[in-house]
Amino acid sequence: MTTAPAQDQERGSLLDTLLGNPLVGLAPWIVYSLVEGEGRLELSAAVALGIALVLLVLNKLRGGSPKLLEFSDVVFFATLAIVVAVSSDGTHAWLERWSGEVVNIALVVIAAGSIAVRNPFTLAYAKEDAPREIWDNPAFLRTNYVITWAWAIAFAIGAASGFYGDLVLDNSNNIWTGWIVQTLPLIVAAQFTLWYPRRVEALGDISRGEQATVPSVSEFLVQVTPWITAIGVIVLVTDAGPGWLGVAFIIVGGVLTGRFKSASSRAQASAAAPAASA
Incomplete structure (x- = not known):
């Protein structure tokens, strides 16, 4: 307790x-x-x-x-x-x-x-x-x-x-x-x-x-790019632009987040390998 x-x-x-x-x-x-x-x-x-x-x-x-x-x-x-x-x-x-x-x-x-x-x-x-x-x-x-x-x-x-x-x-x-x-x-x-x-x-x-x-830089960017997707959602919900623009933001944000997440994971794995073998 x-x-x-x-x-x-x-x-x-x-x-x-x-x-x-x-x-x-x-x-x-x-x-x-x-x-x-x-x-x-x-x-x-x-x-x-x-x-x-x-x-x-x-x-x-x-x-x-x-x-x-x-x-x-x-x-x-x-x-x-x-x-x-x-x-x-x-x-x-x-x-x-x-x-x-x-x-x-x-x-x-x-x-x-x-x-x-x-x-x-x-x-x-x-x-x-x-x-x-x-x-x-x-x-x-x-x-x-x-x-x-x-x-x-x-x-x-x-x-x-x-x-x-x-x-x-x-x-x-x-x-x-x-x-x-x-x-x-x-x-x-x-x-x-x-x-x-x-x-x-x-x-x-x-x-x-x-x-x-x-x-890595990817580790930084992967925290930022989800907000691109959020912008797309805001555009669609508030009619702040044509529908295709909101969808484009959502897709671009998702793709970039996935890429940076993969790059960040690879960088962490590559940094951990020498430490494990030491």
């Missing part, structure tokens, strides 16, 4: 894992993007601010290191909530239309700005899982620069897509510019965040003469 201290330790470990992931730091922005829309500006700002405050307090209570992203969450959404509460009808209407793009631009500024000041926002999270002696290691620092750039690019694509939907199409609810094109880069960045550090670590082990299995 699991004892109470063991249960508390397990819960603490789960909380540490969650709060030590930059994806959780992005939760207020993601939730805001999901909730915001016509007539929901106050609600989306309040919910995002509430989540940001909860994350900041939980991180403080568990003794976690201060994180640029969490402070940025609170400052941005507190400012937005205040502006929404006191704004004129004209400003309110402007925010109703453009707040999604403002959020995306803010994320680009946070990510690119953290790189500019030589403190990529993922670094504080990575340090919590890494021994102090490697914090200044060039490979460790470079890994976080690369990951932060991946997020900056994803945010920039989202901002450009949103602007295109509002400015050119005059439709902030367009399924392509408002959801698909904005979501896919975030999924790619999230999977890259999980895959790339493991690859760098494995390559480092091999360079030191140690045995390691290097996560």
Whole structure:
């Protein structure tokens, strides 16, 4: 039977894992993007601010290191909530239309700005899982620069897509510019965040003469391509395009996923063979 201290330790470990992931730091922005829309500006700002405050307090209570992203969450959404509460009808209407793009631009500024000041926002999270002696290691620092750039690019694509939907199409609810094109880069960045550090670590082990299995590019892509199939389903369900386009996405996503899964399995088998014979 699991004892109470063991249960508390397990819960603490789960909380540490969650709060030590930059994806959780992005939760207020993601939730805001999901909730915001016509007539929901106050609600989306309040919910995002509430989540940001909860994350900041939980991180403080568990003794976690201060994180640029969490402070940025609170400052941005507190400012937005205040502006929404006191704004004129004209400003309110402007925010109703453009707040999604403002959020995306803010994320680009946070990510690119953290790189500019030589403190990529993922670094504080990575340090919590890494021994102090490697914090200044060039490979460790470079890994976080690369990951932060991946997020900056994803945010920039989202901002450009949103602007295109509002400015050119005059439709902030367009399924392509408002959801698909904005979501896919975030999924790619999230999977890259999980895959790339493991690859760098494995390559480092091999360079030191140690045995390691290097996560292949196929292993990364196989986590992304199912979303191509998901796009096809969305197209069919929402009538976001001709039926043949939705079917094409489903087929292409399925074929690519199968190919990358096979390639990943072959790479893992080939890496395991020398270790078994050693």
